[in-house]
Amino acid sequence: MSSLAATLPRQLVQAVNRLPPLAVDAVIVAVCEATMMWGVAQSQDAEISVGARPWPWFVWPLVALLPIPLLWRRRAPFAVLLLSGLSLVLLSIPYNLAVTYNHSSQVMLYLAMVTVAYYCTGWQFWSAAVTCVSLNFAVVTQSVGKAAISALITLMAFVAGRLAAQQRDLARLMAIRAQEAEQAVDARAAQAAAEERTRIARDMHDILAHAVSLMIVQAEAGAAVVHQDAAKAEKAFDAISDGGRDALTQLRRMLGVLRDGDALALTPQPTVAELPRLVETVRSAKIDVRMVVAGTPVPLPPDTEVALYRTVQEALTNMLKHAKAERAELRLDWAPEALTVRVTDDGVGPTPGTPGRGLIGIRERIGACGGTVHTGRGVDGTGFEVLVRVPARSGDSS
Structure with missing residues (x-):
């Protein structure tokens, strides 16, 4: 029962809010007319009981017309308040509506006050308060006590309008904040999504560039020995086939993630532990790649693991494509607070001009992990070097 009682007022308010404003105001005017007519009838009976003559017949139509301006209370609340109050005062002076006997004939003034308190601000707000109190005292002249009661009712109407206005403003503010929160989400x-598309594009570039570079090197090697050493040519073509299948598998996995975004977390990402396998694929292209690991491995964040793998992959791919190198070295120096990765080769070294997309991607990946990247000639002035340093994650960190 208590829940039903709490729900009914809310449902009633929602039902009223769904009605057209003019329909609501028309109902208010009708109720106001009925209330005022009843109040005036009570006042006339009181006047007759003390020997006064009945009022002229046209007083009743005039009283019925008094609430009509309330139909425009939303558009011009302050003007409606003035018009209603002055009309009531002017009609009370010659015919003594005896509003001192009851306050029902002033109901339209109270409604106008509620409307002004709800819609108006600034000078209209305070002018309406003073005007309404003044009109009440002008109408109620026979009893100071009843004049005070009339002023109190006016104050209550004023407070009710302001409370309703505050609730309206609060609802608007909450709606705006909810919309802003939704927009922020x-x-x-x-x-x-944009960052994920960028990551996928980089991964596709790395996968394809690495696989195609190996396939080109193996194809050239196979073509060179196909007539002299069939066994070597067969191994080269097998390496091409394996590299193509591996690249195709990775691309299918990635495209499957694009079709089903919920499977993203289940898709395995390459890590530092898979670098030896990456080195083996490059060795199959007849490049002497040496891998050196120094120090004790420490935990790395998952995004750092992926970034390091893709960085080494890009560095070795660039070596295959551009360096014309015969030897290369991948060195991992582990320390408690950081990991340093160095990829060097004995090729032609850097070419002048703007860095390619691969090197730019390396800087963006490692920078996002809080690391640093240096590229250029090796320490001995020959070949090319990619030097990366990333912070490690403490084993007891949460």
């Missing part, structure tokens, strides 16, 4: 989702 949408913006974060769009940003996350």
Whole structure:
């Protein structure tokens, strides 16, 4: 029962809010007319009981017309208040509506006051308060006590209007904040989607560039020995086939993630532990790649693991494509607070001009992990070097 009682007022308010404003105001005017007519009838009976003559017949139509301006209370609340109050005062002076006997004939003045308190601000707000109190005292002249009661009712109407206005403003503010929060969520989702598209594009570039570079090197090697050493040519073509299948598998996995975004967390990402296998694929292209690991491995954040793998993959791919190198070295120096990765080769070294997309991608990946990147000639002035340093994650951190 208590829940039903609490729900009914809310449902009633919602039903009223769904009605057209003019229909609501028409009902208010009708109720106001009925109330005022009843109040005036009570006042006339009181006047007759003390020997006064009945009022002229046209007083009743005039009283019925008094609440009509309330139909425009939303558009011009202050003007409606003035018109209603002055009309009531002018009609009370010659015919003594005896509002001192009851306050029902002033109900339209109270409603106008509620409307002004709800809609008006600034100078209209305070002018309406003073005007309404003054009109009440002008109408109620026979009893100071009843004049005070009339002023108190006016104050209550004023407070009711202001409370309703505050609830309206609070509801609007909450709606705005809810909309802003929804927009912020949408913006974060769009940003996350854009970042994920960028990551996938980089991964596809790394996968394809690495696989195609190996396939080109193996194809050239196979073509060179196909007539002299069939066994070597067969191994080269097998390496091409294996590299193509591996790249195709990774691309299918990635495209499957694009079709089903919920499977993203289940898709395995390459890590530092898979670098030896990456080195083996490069060795199959007849490049002498040496891998050196120094120090004790420490935990790395997952995004850092992926970034390091893709960085080494891009560095070795660039070596295959551009360096014309015969030897290369991948060195991992582990320390408690950081990991340093160095990829060097004995090739032609850096070429002048703007860095390619691969090197730019390396800087963006490692920078996002809080690391640093240096590229250029090796320490001995020959070949090319990619030097990366990333912070480690403490084993007891949460």
